[in-house]
Amino acid sequence: MSPEQLQNKFPWINTEGVALASYGLEGEGWFDPRCLLQGLWRKVQAMGVHFCHGEVTRFVSSSNHMETMSGEEVTLRRIREVHVKMDHSVEYQPVECAIVINAAGAWSGRIAELAGIGRGLPGTLQGTKLPVEPRKRYVYLWHCPQGPGLESPLVADTSGAYFRRDGLGNNYLGGCSPTEEEEPDPGNLEVDHDFFQNKVWPRLAQRIPAFKSLKVQSAWAGYYDYNTFDQNGVVGPHPLVVNMYFATGFSGHGLQQAPAVGRAVAEMVLEGHFQTINLSPFLFSRFYLGEKVQEHNIF
Numbered sequence: 001m002s003p004e005q006l007q008n009k010f011p012w013i014n015t016e017g018v019a020l021a022s023y024g025l026e027g028e029g030w031f032d033p034r035c036l037l038q039g040l041w042r043k044v045q046a047m048g049v050h051f052c053h054g055e056v057t058r059f060v061s062s063s064n065h066m067e068t069m070s071g072e073e074v075t076l077r078r079i080r081e082v083h084v085k086m087d088h089s090v091e092y093q094p095v096e097c098a099i100v101i102n103a104a105g106a107w108s109g110r111i112a113e114l115a116g117i118g119r120g121l122p123g124t125l126q127g128t129k130l131p132v133e134p135r136k137r138y139v140y141l142w143h144c145p146q147g148p149g150l151e152s153p154l155v156a157d158t159s160g161a162y163f164r165r166d167g168l169g170n171n172y173l174g175g176c177s178p179t180e181e182e183e184p185d186p187g188n189l190e191v192d193h194d195f196f197q198n199k200v201w202p203r204l205a206q207r208i209p210a211f212k213s214l215k216v217q218s219a220w221a222g223y224y225d226y227n228t229f230d231q232n233g234v235v236g237p238h239p240l241v242v243n244m245y246f247a248t249g250f251s252g253h254g255l256q257q258a259p260a261v262g263r264a265v266a267e268m269v270l271e272g273h274f275q276t277i278n279l280s281p282f283l284f285s286r287f288y289l290g291e292k293v294q295e296h297n298i299f
Contacts, residue, residue, distance in 0.1 A: 012148045013155075014207055023153070030154050030164055033255050040258075057092055058083040059100075059115045061241070074126060077116060077241050099269055100244045106134035106186075106223040108248035115241050126240060128288040132249040134186040135226035140196050141166060141173045144214040148172075161203035171217070176200045177252075189221040224252045230292035235261055235282040236268050245269060246284060 001023050003015040009023070045051070060081035067073050079100050083092040104111045112118065112130035120126025147170050154164040163174030176199055178184065184192060196216060204211040227234065227249035234249040247265050250257060260277060267275045274280065281293045 010148070010152070012152075012208060012210055014209055016206075017158075028153075036255065052084065052086075052093075052095075054084040054086045054093065056082055056104075056111055056114065057085050060094075061116070072124065074240060078243050079115060079241065098243065101247060101265060101269075102130075102244055103247040105225040105248060105254070106132070108132050108225060108246070112238075112244075115238075115244055117238060117241055117244075125285075125288045128284075130234065130246070130249075130284070131229040131287060132225050132227050132234065135224040135251075136184045136186045136189065136221050137175065137177065137224055137252070138191055138195060138219060138221050139173055139175050140200065140216055140219045141171060142214045142216045143169070143171050144211055145170055146210045146213065148208065148210070155207075157203060157207050159203040159207070161200055161207070163204060163208075172214075174200070174204070176203060186223065189223075191219045191221050193219065225249055225254065226251050229287055230294050232293045232295065233257060233261065233282050234284055235264055235279045236274075236284065238284050 001009065001021040003018045003021070006013060006018065006021045006023075007015050041051075059079045060083070061077040061079050063075050063077045065073060065075050079097060082095045082097055082100065084095055085092045100115075102108050102111050102115075109130050109132040112132075118127060118129030120128075148165065150165070150168070152165050154162065156162040159176070161174065161176040163172050165171070166173045175196075178195070178199070182195075182199070184195075193216070196219070201211070201214075204214075225248050231251040232249070233251075233254070234246040236245060238244045238246065245265055245268060247261050248254075250261075254261075261279075263276055264274055264279045267273070281291075286293065
């Protein structure tokens with residue numbers, strides 16, 4: 001859309017500095033993450049999946065040594081048993097396993113370390129870590145009586161700020177990712193309200209003048225499973241820990257991609273290769289090879 005088309009469609013937008021806008025007419029929208037998660041949770045339970053809540057504390061593995069064609073000696077490991085510390089207990093439960101899927105989100109890097117991934121010389125495959133760490137992000141909910149109406153889509157500004165309506169009562173939620181220099185301490189989930197005042201609100205008000213008058217009603221914080229290498233997901237097996245598969249590192253887009261990733265990992269486990277969608281560019285080996293998969297058009 002041109003700035004003129006954008007202004008005609010959404011008169012509440014300030015088009016200053018806008019050269020072009022993208023507006024999805026179909027196949028786009030937003031959904032409630034918790035509702036989707038609960039729906040998937042209940043469905044797989046009905047299919048016989050058993051959920052066990054606990055913390056992984058150790059992997060027990062067997063190993064074989066081999067030499068690559070280049071002469072590098074590597075160790076192949078297979079996880080045989082996982083030690084899980086149960087909630088409200090000082091004891092652990094040993095769980096025998098054939099397959100381990102590391103979908104631990106923000107903590108998947110720590111789980112990989114427990115499995116020995118990255119414990120090698122720098123620059124080698126054995127020394128290549130899973131570059132996923134927790135990054136704290138804030139979501140703010142505010143009320144604005146004169147804000148955009150029911151026709152308002154989810155809006156992502158080039159400044160990084162975003163928002164959408166929340167219900168029918170002129171409530172909105174949104175936020176903005178910090179710069180590297182502004183990254184908050186991930187050691188807690190406390191909300192920084194000054195970040196909204198100083199970083200988010202000015203950007204919102206510049207693009208949506210009605211947001212110059214708003215009142216924040218609540219806010220919360222959560223974690224991204226942030227891939228520091230290229231901010232894209234890690235999908236598929238580890239080349240040396242041969243029965244650990246990854247579904248992590250999505251850096252804020254995981255729930256959107258979860259159905260496709262779930263199918264891809266299932267195909268890899270059952271068939272040994274991707275079938276429906278070729279996700280080979282997202283394999284772990286790209287970290288060792290230095291092959292980034294970068295998306296420049298996601299805010």
